[in-house]
Amino acid sequence: MYAIVKTGGKQYRVERGMRLLIERLPVEEGADVVLEPILFRSEETIFDKDGLAGVKVTARVLAHPRGEKLRVFKFKPKRGYKRRTGHRQELTQIEVTEITAGGKAAGKPAAKAVRAKQADATGETATATKEKASDGS
Numbered sequence: 001m002y003a004i005v006k007t008g009g010k011q012y013r014v015e016r017g018m019r020l021l022i023e024r025l026p027v028e029e030g031a032d033v034v035l036e037p038i039l040f041r042s043e044e045t046i047f048d049k050d051g052l053a054g055v056k057v058t059a060r061v062l063a064h065p066r067g068e069k070l071r072v073f074k075f076k077p078k079r080g081y082k083r084r085t086g087h088r089q090e091l092t093q094i095e096v097t098e099i100t101a102g103g104k105a106a107g108k109p110a111a112k113a114v115r116a117k118q119a120d121a122t123g124e125t126a127t128a129t130k131e132k133a134s135d136g137s
Contacts, residue, residue, distance in 0.1 A: 001042045003057050003099050005035040014057065014096045024064065024090035031061050033094065040101055054102040059094040067091050 002015045008023025014035075027033055035057040040046040046055060067089035074083040 001099060003037045003041070003055065004039040005057050006038050007035055011038065014059075014099070016096055016099055019062070019093065019095045021065070021067075021091045021093050023092070025061065025092045025094075027061055027092075029061050029063060032097070033059050033061060035059055040099070042101060046101070056098075056100045056102070057096065058098050058100075059096045062093045062095055065091050065093060 002013055004011055004013050006012075007025075010023070012020060012022065014020070025033060037052050037055045037057050038047065040052065040055045046052060070087045070089075072085045072087060074085075075081065
């Protein structure tokens with residue numbers, strides 16, 4: 001079972017217990033955060049808006065580290081123009097604690113089971129009808 005979530009303008013494939021670095025979130029360390037799912041995969045794949053309304057992806061914030069330093073160097077030849085700057089991305093480390101599917105997602109397999117039982121019941125009725133017809137001939 002996994003989900004694809006969207007946060008910080010990026011999409012991540014997450015499973016329960018997975019740790020990952022994402023763009024900085026404005027929450028305290030140790031707090032729980034709910035991520036926005038855009039796809040859920042279990043026995044069935046759910047990606048419609050109504051089905052995803054019942055899917056919940058919860059993660060715990062572990063730390064707020066900074067990414068490694070990136071050097072940006074600008075240079076124009078024959079003009080004496082040189083500029084060196086750097087950048088460190090603000091990140092949040094999270095651990096996915098649970099992925100739950102309720103509502104319609106849980107109801108779909110049950111609906112299929114009901115249809116299968118109805119088909120079996122119809123099949124039994126047809127067999128019983130054939131036996132009655134063969135006895136009467």
